[in-house]
Amino acid sequence: MSERSDKSSGPDVRVLPVDRWAAVVTDAWVERLSARPSLRMCLPTGSTPLPVYAEMRSRQVSWAAAEVLLLDEWVGLPPSEPGGCDATLRRELLDRVDLPPDRYRPIHADAPDLSAECGAVDAWLDGGLDLAILGVGVNGHLGMNEPGTPAENRTHLATLAASTIDSAAAYFGDRPRPAHGVTVGLTDLLAAREVWVLATGARKAEIVRESLHGEARPAVPASLLSGHPNCVWWLDEAAAVSGLPRH
Numbered sequence: 021m022s023e024r025s026d027k028s029s030g031p032d033v034r035v036l037p038v039d040r041w042a043a044v045v046t047d048a049w050v051e052r053l054s055a056r057p058s059l060r061m062c063l064p065t066g067s068t069p070l071p072v073y074a075e076m077r078s079r080q081v082s083w084a085a086a087e088v089l090l091l092d093e094w095v096g097l098p099p100s101e102p103g104g105c106d107a108t109l110r111r112e113l114l115d116r117v118d119l120p121p122d123r124y125r126p127i128h129a130d131a132p133d134l135s136a137e138c139g140a141v142d143a144w145l146d147g148g149l150d151l152a153i154l155g156v157g158v159n160g161h162l163g164m165n166e167p168g169t170p171a172e173n174r175t176h177l178a179t180l181a182a183s184t185i186d187s188a189a190a191y192f193g194d195r196p197r198p199a200h201g202v203t204v205g206l207t208d209l210l211a212a213r214e215v216w217v218l219a220t221g222a223r224k225a226e227i228v229r230e231s232l233h234g235e236a237r238p239a240v241p242a243s244l245l246s247g248h249p250n251c252v253w254w255l256d257e258a259a260a261v262s263g264l265p266r267h
């Protein structure tokens with residue numbers, strides 16, 4: 021296998037050729053689901069995980085006993101907006117595996133009482149999270165935990181950073197882009213038994229470098245994962261390379 025793994029000096033970083041990245045991540049995911057069919061997972065959307073979800077759809081592994089929580093959701097979407105996180109996760113993965121509908125917990129960001137909804141998501145999280153799969157924003161956000169979010173936060177309404185709103189153009193086109201979201205908080209992500217960060221492409225190289233090698237601080241939420249005992253960074257070669265000097 022051409023995968024490079026470096027656990028000797030801190031975080032577990034796996035660097036893969038781009039053409040094998042999704043298959044290798046999916047192999048590990050199938051292995052986790054097979055070993056623990058009742059795996060409780062928190063799953064992201066965004067563009068990064070889509071090749072993994074496509075790969076997972078073709079695998080022979082049962083999701084019948086698993087449980088899934090949506091990582092985050094935009095606030096203020098019109099009904100049936102296809103760019104929503106819930107719509108995306110269903111379309112790309114959940115509608116294509118045998119997960120029973122009642123074993124999926126979306127985030128209802130249109131709930132009339134958002135703080136009650138956040139509390140209900142926290143109650144789900146109180147049951148424990150085996151695996152949190154995350155992307156990372158170019159600004160280091162995890163879910164919609166933007167730079168500066170306190171690590172103690174649980175599920176909450178978040179004001180989105182400008183770079184997050186910009187990146188939403190990929191999902192919403194010319195339609196109005198949300199300025200807020202509801203996200204699982206850092207405290208629960210950091211408490212997951214296992215965390216995976218997925219990052220691909222050169223545009224992620226600098227934030228990957230900063231998160232892995234910079235000081236752990238709330239200004240770079242992904243850097244806080246350096247304190248997690250069981251966190252794997254799944255990178256393709258472009259995301260793993262940064263010519264910028266370390267500081």
Ligand code: PGA
Binds near residue numbers: 067161
């Ligand atoms: P992306 O988003 O996968 O579309 O790059 C990741 C994120 O913002 O968390």
